[in-house]
Amino acid sequence: EAAVTQSPRNKVTVTGGNVTLSCRQTNSHNYMYWYRQDTGHGLRLIHYSYGAGNLQIGDVPDGYKATRTTQEDFFLLLELASPSQTSLYFCASSDAQITSQNTLYFGAGTRLSVL
Amino acid sequence: QQQVRQSPQSLTVWEGETAILNCSYEDSTFNYFPWYQQFPGEGPALLISIRSVSDKKEDGRFTIFFNKREKKLSLHITDSQPGDSATYFCAASPMGYKLTFGTGTSLLVDP
Numbered sequence: 001e002a003a004v005t006q007s008p009r010n011k012v013t014v015t016g017g018n019v020t021l022s023c024r025q026t027n028s029h030n031y032m033y034w035y036r037q038d039t040g041h042g043l044r045l046i047h048y049s050y051g052a053g054n055l056q057i058g059d060v061p062d063g064y065k066a067t068r069t070t071q072e073d074f075f076l077l078l079e080l081a082s083p084s085q086t087s088l089y090f091c092a093s094s095d096a097q098i099t100s101q102n103t104l105y106f107g108a109g110t111r112l113s114v115l
Numbered sequence: 116q117q118q119v120r121q122s123p124q125s126l127t128v129w130e131g132e133t134a135i136l137n138c139s140y141e142d143s144t145f146n147y148f149p150w151y152q153q154f155p156g157e158g159p160a161l162l163i164s165i166r167s168v169s170d171k172k173e174d175g176r177f178t179i180f181f182n183k184r185e186k187k188l189s190l191h192i193t194d195s196q197p198g199d200s201a202t203y204f205c206a207a208s209p210m211g212y213k214l215t216f217g218t219g220t221s222l223l224v225d226p
Contacts, residue, residue, distance in 0.1 A: 108158050
């Protein structure tokens, strides 16, 4: 089964702080994704990537940067964190771009609080 | 605007009953509809999915009913068990494109 590991699991920062969320997948998947989960909004796509060095903009990208350094590693960067970015963040991977045959494999999540 | 809507927001059923979770969508290009199950403290995991060419998909106690004309689908969980207590997300995508998730339904199965 696909393994997606996120770190840290919990993070507290202050407004204006600099935060990096990390994600590693060990199943040679091409696609990796960053989502945020908020009550009343479900899961919303922030950024995604189809390979090392590639970055695609998702549905709610404002205030976030991302970088895919290797096929395994995908990072989400909040350079000036704001309280509105307090959320539960999930990383996911899949074999290819979403089609009817592909499955998203999610990590366990990072809970971020911006005070 | 939420393109994928789910109802109810929360649902409680007794053990052994059938839980019915509803989903509707706006975009007529959506043709793939997975349901993801999420337990507290974990990430979502694929539970069952259906393509728009079918009107029903069954996997054990879990069944998706799909109505393309009305742009609605539902997930039926028969003989509900306490272990089914989780949040269920309906999602949708056009073929070969990214998923759009609904807001989720929190299911509690009382023993």
